[in-house]
Amino acid sequence: MRGNARHGAGRKATLEDVAREAGVSRSLVSIVVRGAPGASDETRARVLAVVEELGYRPDARARMLATSSSRLIGVTYLVESLHHADLLSPIYETAEAAGYDVILSGRTPQHDEQRAVNVLLGYRCDAVLLLGSELPEAAMRRLGALVSTVEVGRRLALRTTTVDVVRTDEELGLRLAVEHLASLGHRRIAHVDGGPALATMTSDRRQFFLNAMDRLGLGASAQVVPGGNTIEAGRTACRDLTDPSRRPTAVITFNDESAWGLMRTLSDVGLRVPGDISVVGYDGSPLARIAPQELTTVAQDAPALGRTAVERAIAILERAEPVGDIVLPPSLLVGETTAAPRRAAA
Amino acid sequence: MRGNARHGAGRKATLEDVAREAGVSRSLVSIVVRGAPGASDETRARVLAVVEELGYRPDARARMLATSSSRLIGVTYLVESLHHADLLSPIYETAEAAGYDVILSGRTPQHDEQRAVNVLLGYRCDAVLLLGSELPEAAMRRLGALVSTVEVGRRLALRTTTVDVVRTDEELGLRLAVEHLASLGHRRIAHVDGGPALATMTSDRRQFFLNAMDRLGLGASAQVVPGGNTIEAGRTACRDLTDPSRRPTAVITFNDESAWGLMRTLSDVGLRVPGDISVVGYDGSPLARIAPQELTTVAQDAPALGRTAVERAIAILERAEPVGDIVLPPSLLVGETTAAPRRAAA
DNA sequence: CTGTTAGCGCATTCAG
DNA sequence: CTGAATGCGCTAACAG
Numbered sequence: 187m188r189g190n191a192r193h194g195a196g197r198k199a200t201l202e203d204v205a206r207e208a209g210v211s212r213s214l215v216s217i218v219v220r221g222a223p224g225a226s227d228e229t230r231a232r233v234l235a236v237v238e239e240l241g242y243r244p245d246a247r248a249r250m251l252a253t254s255s256s257r258l259i260g261v262t263y264l265v266e267s268l269h270h271a272d273l274l275s276p277i278y279e280t281a282e283a284a285g286y287d288v289i290l291s292g293r294t295p296q297h298d299e300q301r302a303v304n305v306l307l308g309y310r311c312d313a314v315l316l317l318g319s320e321l322p323e324a325a326m327r328r329l330g331a332l333v334s335t336v337e338v339g340r341r342l343a344l345r346t347t348t349v350d351v352v353r354t355d356e357e358l359g360l361r362l363a364v365e366h367l368a369s370l371g372h373r374r375i376a377h378v379d380g381g382p383a384l385a386t387m388t389s390d391r392r393q394f395f396l397n398a399m400d401r402l403g404l405g406a407s408a409q410v411v412p413g414g415n416t417i418e419a420g421r422t423a424c425r426d427l428t429d430p431s432r433r434p435t436a437v438i439t440f441n442d443e444s445a446w447g448l449m450r451t452l453s454d455v456g457l458r459v460p461g462d463i464s465v466v467g468y469d470g471s472p473l474a475r476i477a478p479q480e481l482t483t484v485a486q487d488a489p490a491l492g493r494t495a496v497e498r499a500i501a502i503l504e505r506a507e508p509v510g511d512i513v514l515p516p517s518l519l520v521g522e523t524t525a526a527p528r529r530a531a532a
Numbered sequence: 533m534r535g536n537a538r539h540g541a542g543r544k545a546t547l548e549d550v551a552r553e554a555g556v557s558r559s560l561v562s563i564v565v566r567g568a569p570g571a572s573d574e575t576r577a578r579v580l581a582v583v584e585e586l587g588y589r590p591d592a593r594a595r596m597l598a599t600s601s602s603r604l605i606g607v608t609y610l611v612e613s614l615h616h617a618d619l620l621s622p623i624y625e626t627a628e629a630a631g632y633d634v635i636l637s638g639r640t641p642q643h644d645e646q647r648a649v650n651v652l653l654g655y656r657c658d659a660v661l662l663l664g665s666e667l668p669e670a671a672m673r674r675l676g677a678l679v680s681t682v683e684v685g686r687r688l689a690l691r692t693t694t695v696d697v698v699r700t701d702e703e704l705g706l707r708l709a710v711e712h713l714a715s716l717g718h719r720r721i722a723h724v725d726g727g728p729a730l731a732t733m734t735s736d737r738r739q740f741f742l743n744a745m746d747r748l749g750l751g752a753s754a755q756v757v758p759g760g761n762t763i764e765a766g767r768t769a770c771r772d773l774t775d776p777s778r779r780p781t782a783v784i785t786f787n788d789e790s791a792w793g794l795m796r797t798l799s800d801v802g803l804r805v806p807g808d809i810s811v812v813g814y815d816g817s818p819l820a821r822i823a824p825q826e827l828t829t830v831a832q833d834a835p836a837l838g839r840t841a842v843e844r845a846i847a848i849l850e851r852a853e854p855v856g857d858i859v860l861p862p863s864l865l866v867g868e869t870t871a872a873p874r875r876a877a878a
Numbered sequence: 879c880t881g882t883t884a885g886c887g888c889a890t891t892c893a894g
Numbered sequence: 895c896t897g898a899a900t901g902c903g904c905t906a907a908c909a910g
Contacts, residue, residue: 244904295621296624476795560896590887883909890899893898
């Protein structure tokens with residue numbers, strides 16, 4: 187009933203409508219609307235006036251269909267990830283500057299990554315950015331064969347020629363964290379890993395952690411416990427660390443959220459940070475570093491990661507070869523959650 | 533060169549391709565892929581096999597063009613807002629259950645709300661959800677006339693018949709916060725408001741804060757200082773609160789992020805929470821409530837807000853009238869950032 | 879500068 | 895169940 191009338195008075199204006207109203211051809215209107223050359227300033231003005239009057243708005247779907255190019259970059263990301271949110275701003279900025287639109291397809295517990303990607307593919311995005319993808323590598327390679335694809339964050343086990351990866355130097359990240367703690371006098375250091383879902387990243391970091399410990403001669407007192415990338419994971423991981431007989435004096439978590447969860451439970455059991463135990467997070471999201479204690483964390487360079495990912499995606503879809511693996515250095519942000527252990531000679 | 537070959541081997545498969553390969557008509561393939569009635573189980577299986585083999589994937593743009601309906605809900609939101617992230621999960625869940633796809637268009641400093649909306653409109657979404665919109669009301673009304681629109685969070689000053697609003701009962705929210713603090717013995721209570729950007733919400737909450745204080749006879753010791761919805765806003769707001777002569781014993785912030793910023797600066801100047809000063813946040817995002825101190829906060833019912841918004845959006849586009857204003861109650865989550873003031877009889 | 883003619887990929891008749 | 899035809903709104907040649 188009125189519902190119909192309310193929404194668009196029957197139908198939204200089309201090129202045709204504008205052309206008729208302005209007394210020109212559709213092509214001309216198309217030229218004007220796109221800002222393409224081929225129209226006098228006079229008609230241009232007149233057409234634009236009608237566009238305004240009719241509230242005309244180009245139909246992106248039709249345009250994409252006709253041009254068989256979308257100038258659209260689709261991004262899948264984990265809705266609840268702080269780090270992913272940090273990547274989106276630079277992604278928008280870089281894409282816009284290059285004349286690309288961005289649409290986001292979120293991953294949630296009920297809306298998994300494959301579905302998120304499918305939505306993007308349905309719109310025939312020119313490029314797809316996967317933030318922290320957990321897709322099987324085979325699926326990722328297939329995706330890369332279909333559309334310009336860049337993964338942000340996760341190292342691929344197999345060399346792939348269809349997908350670019352932009353990620354942080356995890357080895358350096360773990361080394362920075364371990365060296366920081368060691369320099370404060372810690373020896374019994376634990377790593378709460380990323381859990382089973384993020385397989386390669388988890389095992390990479392675990393290994394790099396152990397390597398870093400070994401290099402400092404602390405291999406024997408290194409400890410790895412299963413964790414995850416959520417607050418909840420950090421909370422439960424804490425249970426594996428409070429056994430007084432071999433409690434570590436410092437912990438490096440998989441990400442900042444997990445560090446919070448860990449600290450939350452530490453506080454519940456009466457352990458103080460950094461007095462009783464030091465904590466180092468990972469990612470360095472501004473939202474995660476704040477109050478009331480500033481988190482010590484391995485900061486990924488989110489602006490550079492986001493920017494580079496978009497640049498690579500555009501390069502690939504403009505026919506450049508994928509270059510494979512781009513690794514950016516992290517930095518250590520020292521906050522207030524790390525300090526010398528109570529008894530330096532643990 | 534190879535770039536072209538790599539991406540789609542010339543062209544993605546179309547209905548036509550599938551039909552030819554399967555030796556049937558396009559219409560039949562269309563019927564099969566849509567799961568529409570009108571195909572025998574046998575041919576259905578055969579067609580689906582070819583679909584799989586060719587990696588055919590329906591083109592959402594063409595489909596939408598042909599049906600002039602998108603079954604697509606577009607959502608704009610603030611990329612850095614924790615509360616908005618909380619809304620996205622229930623939005624996805626509800627939309628999917630109703631058979632709608634969701635695309636997200638983020639707002640960032642460089643990509644403002646109008647552009648975010650324009651992207652959505654370009655795709656002719658059936659409905660648009662605006663999370664915490666800062667659009668002028670006139671613009672919002674115009675949008676509502678164009679497409680089924682639901683705003684989440686902000687009360688509209690003028691009654692509008694084209695847009696639905698789903699929001700939290702701010703009056704109750706402020707009352708809960710004030711009563712909680714008063715019951716702990718606080719009298720000098722300050723409110724750090726939302727700053728100029730969120731005009732109506734800021735002034736609403738300010739007024740409700742003052743009302744709640746008045747009702748308890750604390751109007752004279754109420755204090756409002758300018759703030760905002762970011763960590764940074766909370767940090768700077770703190771400067772207006774530390775004047776020892778009239779320092780409040782408790783503060784209610786505009787949102788959780790701002791509460792963090794505030795606590796951060798409080799800690800910098802040597803004030804302890806809740807020992808020296810109590811802090812109440814707003815929104816109740818799980819990410820915001822965690823470690824190491826659990827934030828006391830006015831929690832919005834994000835699942836209900838998200839679900840209701842989608843339900844309203846769908847109802848409107850199915851020709852129901854907008855109902856105007858839907859107000860949901862918040863709840864107070866008591867954490868560890870509030871306690872009795874040092875000297876109860878301040 | 880203009881108007882015409884083709885598609886883009888798909889859904890939807892409608893007659894076989 | 896099929897195959898052809900029409901249109902969704904737009905761009906891209908092309909001929910005027």
